[in-house]
Amino acid sequence: MFVTDGSSHAGNLRAGxxxxxxxxxxxxxxKPDIDWLEIIADNIIDADEPTLSRLEKLRRDYPVSxxxxxxxxxxxxxxxxxxxxxxxxxxxxxxxxxxxEHLCWSGAHGVHLHDLFPLPMNEETVxxxxxxxxxxxxxxxxxxxxxxxxxxxxxxxxxxSEPEFITRIAGRSGxxxxxxxxxxxxxxxxFGLDAVEYVDCIPGELVGEMHLGGGEQxxxxxxxxxxxxxxxxxWHLYGHAVARFGTVPTLIEWDNDIPELExxxxxxxxxxxxxxxxxxx
Amino acid sequence: xxxxxxxxxxxxxxxLTGDNKPAxxxxxxxxxxxxxxxxxxxxxxxATNHLxxxxxxxxxCLRLLGESYFxxxxxxxxxGRPTDDPDLNRYGHDFPGxxxxxxxxxxxxxxxxxxxxxxxxxxxxxxxxxxxxxIIPLEAMLSKLTSLGDEDTVIFRIxxxxxxxxxxxxxxxIWEENRLPExxxxxxxxxxxxxxxxxxxxxxxxxxxxxxxxxxxxxxREGVRLSELNNIFADRGQELERIVTQSIxxxxxxxxxxxxx
Numbered sequence: 001m002f003v004t005d006g007s008s009h010a011g012n013l014r015a016g017x018x019x020x021x022x023x024x025x026x027x028x029x030x031k032p033d034i035d036w037l038e039i040i041a042d043n044i045i046d047a048d049e050p051t052l053s054r055l056e057k058l059r060r061d062y063p064v065s066x067x068x069x070x071x072x073x074x075x076x077x078x079x080x081x082x083x084x085x086x087x088x089x090x091x092x093x094x095x096x097x098x099x100x101e102h103l104c105w106s107g108a109h110g111v112h113l114h115d116l117f118p119l120p121m122n123e124e125t126v127x128x129x130x131x132x133x134x135x136x137x138x139x140x141x142x143x144x145x146x147x148x149x150x151x152x153x154x155x156x157x158x159x160x161s162e163p164e165f166i167t168r169i170a171g172r173s174g175x176x177x178x179x180x181x182x183x184x185x186x187x188x189x190x191f192g193l194d195a196v197e198y199v200d201c202i203p204g205e206l207v208g209e210m211h212l213g214g215g216e217q218x219x220x221x222x223x224x225x226x227x228x229x230x231x232x233x234x235w236h237l238y239g240h241a242v243a244r245f246g247t248v249p250t251l252i253e254w255d256n257d258i259p260e261l262e263x264x265x266x267x268x269x270x271x272x273x274x275x276x277x278x279x280x281x
Numbered sequence: 282x283x284x285x286x287x288x289x290x291x292x293x294x295x296x297l298t299g300d301n302k303p304a305x306x307x308x309x310x311x312x313x314x315x316x317x318x319x320x321x322x323x324x325x326x327x328a329t330n331h332l333x334x335x336x337x338x339x340x341x342c343l344r345l346l347g348e349s350y351f352x353x354x355x356x357x358x359x360x361g362r363p364t365d366d367p368d369l370n371r372y373g374h375d376f377p378g379x380x381x382x383x384x385x386x387x388x389x390x391x392x393x394x395x396x397x398x399x400x401x402x403x404x405x406x407x408x409x410x411x412x413x414x415x416i417i418p419l420e421a422m423l424s425k426l427t428s429l430g431d432e433d434t435v436i437f438r439i440x441x442x443x444x445x446x447x448x449x450x451x452x453x454x455i456w457e458e459n460r461l462p463e464x465x466x467x468x469x470x471x472x473x474x475x476x477x478x479x480x481x482x483x484x485x486x487x488x489x490x491x492x493x494x495x496x497x498x499x500x501x502r503e504g505v506r507l508s509e510l511n512n513i514f515a516d517r518g519q520e521l522e523r524i525v526t527q528s529i530x531x532x533x534x535x536x537x538x539x540x541x542x
Contacts, residue, residue, distance in 0.1 A: 043370075051413050071367070076285055107293070107365065108289035108293060110365050111365060113293070113296065114369045114372070115326055115327050119285075124285055153322075157288060
């Protein structure tokens with residue numbers, strides 16, 4: 001398994017859930033039986049001392065991963081070190097077992113649009129992004145994981161496959177990969193690719209975390225909506241990924257129309273059962 | 282072939298130009314073969330994401346303008362004043378300024394002269410809700426004030442969630458009436474209104490205050506020392522005491538320290 005750094009590692013963590021506002025009180029008070037929690041860094045980027053103290057207390061009960069959405073790793077604009085300083089502060093306070101960001105861009109030329117846009121997959125982008133990931137890792141003093149994103153467009157400038165693209169950036173920068181299985185399924189559907197082949201092209205030693213989420217069928221494409229239960233096709237693909245990569249911390253993502261906590265725990269149990277059956281635990 | 286900078290520039294242009302009419306064409310075989318289709322998907326996602334962020338912050342402005350017109354303005358705001366801030370939680374900070382500008386150039390907004398003030402009020406409520414101020418209790422603060430002794434060095438610390446707002450319309454009344462399902466009758470004569478918005482013990486609060494209180498809080502926020510406040514209120518010592526006591530008990534003043542400590 002990929003280890004994020006020497007002091008804080010994922011051990012044998014299985015399924016975790018995202019810590020979201022509607023469940024915060026119950027998680028703090030009831031301490032549900034779950035391996036780990038994901039915290040979206042951007043939700044607490046300006047957090048005051050009382051909020052951080054509460055999260056530090058929660059951290060004593062659960063390992064946490066810190067996931068961000070605002071770095072815009074693939075942008076041609078300079079890295080935003082004010083933002084990165086805020087992330088570093090959270091890393092130091094929460095000691096997450098993994099720190100991750102998306103392999104995408106969210107803005108350029110002085111405009112930030114708060115979405116996860118895909119990148120043209122070619123040599124120029126590999127060099128550009130790998131260099132930026134290296135600088136971020138140097139600044140944090142630890143490795144990060146980069147996540148494959150869902151996409152609704154392709155660029156004619158792309159000359160390599162997506163698994164080759166992410167693997168080369170990870171290899172060149174020394175980062176790990178956060179493999180979003182749902183995004184693989186979505187992109188395979190949207191662009192007519194082979195999802196199993198995608199998974200098979202990813203070196204297992206790079207995979208530090210996996211994501212599962214629900215999509216939404218639109219006219220002619222699937223949207224990465226994170227608003228429903230995980231599709232059967234994605235569970236199937238996840239089973240293949242677990243058989244290949246072994247036990248990897250796996251997040252149940254649900255960010256819109258957030259249901260009762262029990263629904264998330266139920267999805268996490270499904271993931272755990274797949275891990276048990278594939279890994280013989 | 283375009284380089285990465287050119288690709289990103291073209292991509293942003295394709296999103297931020299044109300109408301935001303959520304296009305739902307059926308592509309022949311996936312979005313990759315229809316550039317405009319891809320742009321429409323991302324344009325719709327970006328517009329919806331930012332519109333929802335504004336709706337969360339400005340619910341009464343949304344009611345006053347109606348869903349359709351609010352969406353129209355939100356899209357123009359995104360195109361006209363795009364941000365470089367990666368934090369979506371801070372999105373919309375200059376929406377009041379945008380509304381003020383639009384009110385000056387759009388005839389249809391002529392009857393909503395109070396709208397920019399309502400939006401400033403809602404931004405203050407929102408920012409207060411996102412702050413978790415550390416306020417020391419009244420007794421502890423009074424005790425600290427006594428122990429500090431020398432008024433030349435005493436300096437108050439304002440509650441970091443606090444906003445001081447001056448309005449020309451009865452904004453609080455407009456806001457209160459329009460957040461409820463049944464809109465009450467509002468007399469829209471121009472008034473001067475001083476409003477304080479702040480957070481204390483987890484609650485976002487607001488109160489209309491007199492000029493003296495408003496001005497004193499402004500001075501405290503600027504870091505004016507107690508000795509200077511005493512000079513300003515030279516012949517009205519009791520009034521100063523009343524305002525300071527109220528400011529401490531309300532949580533407008535969060536702490537007191539010796540200057541430079």
